[in-house]
Amino acid sequence: MPIFKKKKTAERILPEHIAIIMDGNGRWAKKRALPRTAGHAAGSKKFKEIARYCNKIGLKYLTVYAFSTENWKRPKDEVDNIMKIFKEYLEDTKNFKDENIKLQFIGERSVLDPEIQRLMKQSEEDSKNATGLHLNIAINYGGRDEIVHAVKDIIASGVKADDVTEQMISERLYTSGQPDPDFIIRPSGEYRLSNYLIWQSAYAEYWFSDILWPDFKTSDLEKAIDDFNKRNRRFGGV
Numbered sequence: 001m002p003i004f005k006k007k008k009t010a011e012r013i014l015p016e017h018i019a020i021i022m023d024g025n026g027r028w029a030k031k032r033a034l035p036r037t038a039g040h041a042a043g044s045k046k047f048k049e050i051a052r053y054c055n056k057i058g059l060k061y062l063t064v065y066a067f068s069t070e071n072w073k074r075p076k077d078e079v080d081n082i083m084k085i086f087k088e089y090l091e092d093t094k095n096f097k098d099e100n101i102k103l104q105f106i107g108e109r110s111v112l113d114p115e116i117q118r119l120m121k122q123s124e125e126d127s128k129n130a131t132g133l134h135l136n137i138a139i140n141y142g143g144r145d146e147i148v149h150a151v152k153d154i155i156a157s158g159v160k161a162d163d164v165t166e167q168m169i170s171e172r173l174y175t176s177g178q179p180d181p182d183f184i185i186r187p188s189g190e191y192r193l194s195n196y197l198i199w200q201s202a203y204a205e206y207w208f209s210d211i212l213w214p215d216f217k218t219s220d221l222e223k224a225i226d227d228f229n230k231r232n233r234r235f236g237g238v
């Protein structure tokens, strides 16, 4: 009788940089006959849980989409509420220094409330030596806006058109120096990027799901990572 050797199961590989579009807060609230504000509060709580979990499993980079350059189109009350939740989060960051998470904000911050800008700077400063998860929070972030910024900077520095390289653009994005996201997760049943990391995601793998963000569980993240492990990434090769 032939002896079949049991195939050794390969080690699971963590993506290097996961990016999440935290979408579906409004619909989550609507399903419960709650105001949209309740959905944003639940989404914020979920964000903290998932970020902590990513840090625990040893992920190196996580980027979450909290507010887009297009989200200003929403009713003022809703925008104010999102900014209030963001401010509360910033005020709270000093209480979890022991988590060893390095915080960075990406997006155009100059138009945000000055107190919020101060708190953003403060929490980046306070966590700059953390060696755990590098957590980017995208706030007033737009991928096109980010590329326009980079192009303006290249032109302003006097680079000749013929000398422009992809690297020059990458280096001028908010994520400069970081690996590109290799895995992008979008819950809520929408199949689009909504202006998220459009340059950086050129070769990212995508994972879509109908789960609304406040319902997203760590086991869903685990499932997504398992799926990532089944992808065959070729980068244009064979």
Ligand code: IPE
Residues within 6 Å of the ligand: 022, 023, 024, 025, 026, 027, 028, 043, 066, 067, 068, 071, 082, 188
């Ligand atoms: C994502 O949830 C949060 C932000 C865009 C700030 P939404 O508020 O977009 O929730 P839906 O898409 O309306 O359900």
Ligand code: IPE
Residues within 6 Å of the ligand: 021, 022, 023, 024, 065, 066, 067, 068, 071, 190, 192, 194
């Ligand atoms: C993307 O969600 C932005 C964030 C999650 C912060 P949106 O709800 O704004 O995206 P669209 O409008 O469905 O494309």
Ligand code: MG
Residues within 6 Å of the ligand: 023, 024, 025
């Ligand atoms: Mg949405």
